[in-house]
Amino acid sequence: MSLFLIAALPFLGAVFPALLIRAGRNAAASAAGFTTLLAFVGLMLHIPAVFRGDTVQASIDWLPALGLNANFFLDGLGFLFAAMILGIGLLIILYARFYLSREDPMGQFFCYLLLFQGAMVGIVLSDNILLLLVFWELTSLSSFLLIGYWKHLPEGRQGARMALAVTGSGGLAMIAGMLMLGHIVGSYDLSVILQNKDAIQASPLYLPALILILLGCFTKSAQFPFHFWLPHAMAAPTPVSAYLHSATMVKAGLFLMARLWPVLAGTPEWFYIVATTGLVTMLVGAMIALFKDDLKALLAFSTVSHLGLITMLLGFGTKIAAVVAVFHIINHATFKAALFMTAGIVDHEAGTRDIKRLGGLRHLMPVTFAIGTVAALSMAGIPPLNGFLSKEMMLEEAAHTTWYGSALLVPVLVTVAALFSAAYSFRFIAHVFLGPKRDDYPGHPHDPNTGMWIGPAFLVTLVVLIGLASAKIAGPLVATAAGAVIGGGELPYYSLKLWHGLTPALYMSIVAVIGGVVFLALHAQLTRIWTALPRPEAKQIFEALVRALTRTARVVTDGLHNGALTRYAAIMVTFTVIIGYAAYRGGTLGAATREMQTAGLLPVVGWFALVVSTLFIVAKHRNRLVALVLIGVVGLVVSMAFNYLSAPDLALTQISVEVVTIILMLLALNFMPKETPVETPLPTRLRDGAISVVAGLGAGGLIYALMMRDFAFPTISDYHLANSYKGGGGTNVVNVILVDFRGYDTFGEIIVLGIAAMVIFALTEAVLNSRVRAYLLNRKPDLPQAGDAHPLMMVVATRVMMPLALMVAAYIFFRGHNLPGGGFIAGLIAAIAIIMQYMASGFGWATERQRYPYHAIIGSGVLIAAATGMGAWFNGMPFLTSAFGYIHWEPLEEFEWATAALFDLGVFLAVVGAVLLALESLSRFAWQPGISSEHAMDINPARDEAAKTGTEG
């Protein structure tokens, strides 16, 4: 089966449980199980190749420009992890089916579980570190969903949040580290990176990259001091804890350390960071675990401790230690998953997992007792179980390790940790199952049905079998996986057997087991000492940290964004000015290369008009109507300037937009106060004035400097000028750029314009359907109204002008490709022609004669533009490629026709629709019942008596 399919199957399968849950819980669980089984079988098909030592590969170039390829590869290490993920996943699915209660949304559960499974499989199969990072983040996200699965429990939500915060921030650090690693090697493919040990370790970026990557690994694998999230994640349902927190997610960090072991390990930095962290974690985790009364907390801290053990082994940096690490990964997965499931069974049946309230369960739950005891003894390192083998080998390695000149430190600390480990394992057995039977269990403890215990039983069988015949059963797998970890070359000599002779490790082991029994006997006294000891509570520290961060963020945000628009604007402008000034100071300004052009009388007059009106606007802005009139003057000067400076298209656009904008603002002003009161004291106004003057000087100075210099680089405009006629078939280069060269931009822009109009329409609807409507209906105009709302002269004039104006629009539209004009301008002119009807004859009259809703006009415009663009596909060209040709229809002269004209038609319609929809929406505010006239004209001298009652105002 292709590696793609193996990685994709869980993601594909994730859909089914969510859908099939309607068909019952069995259907959902079977779908999940079947998908996992299929992927597992697919993986097993690769056994021959993997055990031969081959690497199975599958690759697609996804985003080669970024170095991001969807490359997968499967070697011994990947196989080991994928097999654990899918194999234990299968057992967990079975277990969860019986563990979850009827009220739990099981479809969701299996959906999340499969998502998580897919992400994990993706991590272990990725051959590209960027792809690996994607899957890495996916595990953080999907585990968040799983840990917080019981949404009603606050502990679940807090634990999920904490896990996400810790592993997520570690993941962020790792992204940086991985990018550095890829930068050093020049490739993001793992198979390439693994070949470049010397280059990586010689690079000055080695240490930062190492630390960042390790941050990701340590947070994920709950290494000290990031271990605290794991116990809190135990608020998850037990199947999740058993899966994520024993076999898979927390092993992802170990996996990555093992994966990158060939290139990162072997340096003193690696040894001191990784081995020390592992050692401390192992010791701290084991000590805390002994004093936890919650079964799952005990197991959680023991997991922390064992993860520390494996980390330490990887940190030793020797090949043989790496082999032992791989072996212990297998063993730990088997006994720890079994233990979690046992804890879940006890919790499920006895109704509590508080060790203080348990005891004596061996008579009531014999099967569970057997499973739990074997698994716990393996964890304690008792022969002939598999835990003993790897612990023995670990002790052997630790005995030979010197730490900073001290030959004793590591062996002694490791023995202490092993002692605590034995003690908590014995406690798990003694305080839960042994002792007298009690009569105050919250539930009625009994063995669960087969579905629930078969999974752990299978794992425990493995525990025993690996212990008894390790070389036969686990040997090949260990050899293949360890071979992949150490990156080729000969495996060191090791032997997986129970009896190694009277080695130092055996003595250490004996000390640990005896000490463990003694500690269990003294547990009550030790607990008193432990509780008396001052120790930091990680959760409180974490929460204090989060609180402090939140407070800082709030102070900063509230300080900058206090809800006053003026403050945002002032801060933004000031900051922009400062940045601009810094850039100016930091760079050098070249000498001016262009001569200043002399200005004739006309430009000076125009400038004078513009400056005077602008200053008047500022001075007189409190009188809103006057300010609006003056704005019109400014717009007029700007459009004349465009025309004077060789931009006829801009001049036409500006002047028509000007008309529409002023009408729009007048409409709005009709309902708003006509005066702006003085609100700010003089100092504030002076401060604002200073900010604006500085910003104005900056903008003016910048454009002046720009205009006095030639382009620093050749401009693309030369290409446009050269190809406008040849390629686009038009001589108006601006129009050809709009409809052809940059047609995609224009397409986006008409959509934005359409959206803006829709927003206006929607806002109008919302406002008019609120209590504002009553206010508007009863509103008395605050200014004197004209006696004749629709003067006869104006009505007649606009109606006569309507066809003429539309004709002008059509003319402007058609000539647009070759001469100033085009869809935008024609659209604005047509819109103005129609607006004139609204103004002259009234809203009611115009609305009654409106045939097509403006929404539809916008929509048809966008659709026509899109259809034109898609037409290019039929010619095998990319979207929006235009074509043109010459047509000769009798009796017309031959004329040119370009598909761009059709696109321009779309632009035209979108502009007409958007402008009219915006203005029509605003006009609806003024509508009052009865303003619509049934006659085409209000005044008709020939009409009957009724006309004499007067025109309505």
Next chain:
Amino acid sequence: MELLVASAVGILTAAGIYLILRRRSFPVILGLSLLTYAVNVFLFASGRLMSGAPPILNKYEEVLYTDPLPQALVLTAIVISFGMTAVVVMIALGAYLSSRDDRTALNAEPEGSGGDA
């Protein structure tokens, strides 16, 4: 000529920003319009100034053309800024009609103590 255009951009920018810093929605809209002019002229002028050389190709003789690209960009910018102005006007109007108040601040700012209610 360049000086005229640059100073016009500067004055329009300064006036626009000053009005945006006012406390009522209508002056803010006016300021936004002025700033729009300034930005459009700024963009346009980045193609350098030239009079009597519109970018309309002359098939019969070799003549100078001004830079067409900023013009195309500014043309769409003008239309889009109409859309933006319309939306802002609508929001301002809706806000005023709903609360009968056209101040832009959510809460009365303590520093502007000279205000009326």
